[in-house]
Amino acid sequence: QVHLVESGGGLVQAGGSLKLSCAASGHTDRTYYMAWFRQAPAKEREFVAAIGWTDASTYYADSVKARFAISTENAKNALYLQINSLKPEDTAVYYCAVQSAWSGSVYRGYSHWGQGTQVTVSS
Numbered sequence: 001q002v003h004l005v006e007s008g009g010g011l012v013q014a015g016g017s018l019k020l021s022c023a024a025s026g027h028t029d030r031t032y033y034m035a036w037f038r039q040a041p042a043k044e045r046e047f048v049a050a051i052g053w054t055d056a057s058t059y060y061a062d063s064v065k066a067r068f069a070i071s072t073e074n075a076k077n078a079l080y081l082q083i084n085s086l087k088p089e090d091t092a093v094y095y096c097a098v099q100s101a102w103s104g105s106v107y108r109g110y111s112h113w114g115q116g117t118q119v120t121v122s123s
Contacts (some may be wrong), residue, residue: 002026003111004096016086016121019065022079022096022114030122033099034079036070038092039116045095049081050106059106064090086121093118 007021010022035050049070051060058070093116103109
């Protein structure tokens with residue numbers, strides 16, 4: 001099992017920045033990819049970004065690639081998401097996820113999820 005805890009969310013004004021963190025514990029030795037997803041009110045959860053645990057390859061949703069940066073600190077089993085130039089449409093609960101077995105896609109098939117951290121952007 002892998003346990004994930006997100007932090008770093010909050011209320012920010014449009015144009016501001018946030019850095020989200022995710023602390024992973026448990027059987028992280030079999031991690032293929034770690035990712036961030038988000039779910040806005042009344043919308044489905046959507047993929048935001050992913051990173052390869054061993055090769056640090058990165059993948060982004062088109063809507064965020066110019067403003068978001070995903071990174072890891074493997075020694076600390078930590079995942080980060082730097083969010084710049086925040087927009088009101090970035091308001092959502094942001095979830096950290098781990099893929100412990102290759103699902104065939106970096107965009108889906110994640111087996112472990114955190115509880116989420118709320119990001120609210122005011123205009």
